[in-house]
Amino acid sequence: MASFRVNGGTKLKGEITPQGAKNEALQILCAVLLTSEEVIINKIPNIRDVNKLIELLSDMGVVVKKQGPESYSFTAKNIKLDYLETEAYLEKASSLRGSVMLLGPLLSRFGGGRISKPGGDKIGRRRMDTHFTGFQKLGAKFHYDAKKELYKIDGSQLKGTYMLLDEASVTGTANIIMAATLAEGKTTIYNAACEPYIQQLCQMINSMGGKITGVGSNLLEITGVKSLKGTEHTLLPDMIEIGSFIGLAAMTQSEITIKDAKVDKLGIIPDTFRRLGIKLEIKGDDIYIPARKHYEIETFIDGSILTVSDAIWPGFTPDLLSIVLVVATQAKGTVLVHQKMFESRLFFVDKLIDMGAQIILCDPHRATVIGLDRKYPLKGIRMTSPDIRAGVSLLIAALSAEGVSIIDNVEQIDRGYQYIDQRLNALGADIVRFN
Incomplete structure (x- = not known):
């Protein structure tokens, strides 16, 4: 210590x-899973939470290359979905609060995901309901094993819908945006968080070929697309x-x-x-x-x-x-x-x-x-x-x-x-x- x-x-x-912004970095790094093409991210801070998430992505099969002191490229072409079933994955994910935002891209692109209860600061209750309620409204099937503190979600039939979030959760909004990006049809999110970091995530997805409107407001409309391409993004x-x-x-x-x-x-x-x-x-x-x-x-x-x-x-x-x-x-x-x-x-x-x-x-x-x-x-x-x-x-x-x-x-x-x-x-x- x-x-x-x-x-x-x-x-x-x-x-x-x-x-570079820590809270934006955690969202943007999870979003690299939305495409099989290369994504370059600049201004990545060299801090423990971010480095642990990059390590976890690498373990999942993302090809990570350091391009400069604060720049990395990520290619999520061959994801090891069987790794998500291992105790090693669950243990690493549980040590990092931001790991919950892996679920949105996993549901959207691969049709399912699992994660153990995320860790993070001991600052009080930080409920996950907004994330999972949003996934369920998109058509995902949710199961929580209270004994193992394990979340498992089937997102093979995601479809766009209207939802009014019970709280304007930043990570919850980010997760739902990423899940809806490749879902069939149009998703409307009302009472969405609209922090600059959410705006950055939306702009990055749009640069990859996504269709998100209302960026910067608390009313987002996301039209699902078949696939996304690579891009380059710089953190605030x-x-x-x-x-x-x-x-x-x-x-x-x-x-x-x-x-x-x-x-x-x-x-x-x-x-x-x-x-x-x-x-x-x-x-x-x-x-x-x-x-x-x-x-x-x-x-x-x-x-x-x-x-x-x-x-x-x-x-x-x-x-x-x-x-x-x-x-x-x-x-x-x-x-x-x-x-x-x-x-x-x-x-x-x-x-x-x-x-x-x-x-x-x-x-x-x-x-x-x-x-x-x-x-x-x-x-x-x-x-x-x-x-x-x-x-x-x-x-x-x-x-x-x-x-x-x-x-x-x-x-x-x-x-x-x-x-x-x-x-x-x-x-x-x-x-x-x-x-």
Whole structure:
């Protein structure tokens, strides 16, 4: 198990380029199964979850070739369907949350699939109903073995239909899109997720010969085609990493420029951080955050306490609420952070309280942060990273704190952020990785 030793209190300076988007990568990599032709994907982040999915695709028979530092080609011509019946496949798939999105392409192109209960962050219940209800509406037959935690689906008779999703699940929408792409007839998905990553998936499938309209809205129409051809696709920069860097700059009083951020795809992320008092300037496609000692949280127009909550796109992404929470600890003012989607995601605040932060955990979904305006700086402690986003939030806290912090279980951070210690050290941070 790896750990970080962080010497806090150092101001950073320089430019940093965000990695390719992790959440998009998991969808796009599964989509290579939709065609027997070569698919080239650029800007693939070198992180554990993505690398494990690429390894799983290779085990399934996909020919994977590295084309450059961040580019790979994938040819899913000869898939080993018998491999899907092995314990090795089920074990690998269960260790990766994104593996559930293999089912859509497998049903669509090969008529069936099976997978064990996917793993991932321990942030609360993450139900799979939207995926499987969507498959069933397309005509798939679903079986769940509760004892083995094994999902098995027969998709040999998929036909287009109308469906209203019970939740705008991003991975659920992606899975249903991929299943419908090669199904017979037209599929209409209402209350579809419309995140930029879903838009990217639809645009990639259309470039392969698919027929998807309504891209960018919550009403998608998919006309099934007989087959898809190869394509080349470039991932967006990771909006969660961009938000993390904005928060890092504010907490450490650093002057940082985030390069090639695809600002037009960030939605309300920049404005949400501005409401926390963080000054940032958009320069072309770059985001410049000047070094400032103080930042003050806004109130609502009537003077009441600001609430920052997560919502489906184009609302604020839940993956950045952990960053908002830690950034607010050193702001001037008070904010209520409301995490609606996952009931365990705020449980890392005890570490921030141990560091000296003033936080009231109201319940599993809400925390009130009383900003200290740097009058009482955080102090270094030893702590453990519980999940990807909380881990980076604790790293940001440690970089801003007085003294030395030890963060254990940084493999969780590595699942979502590539070379994070090396990239931040290049800006002047003092992070040492050790076992």
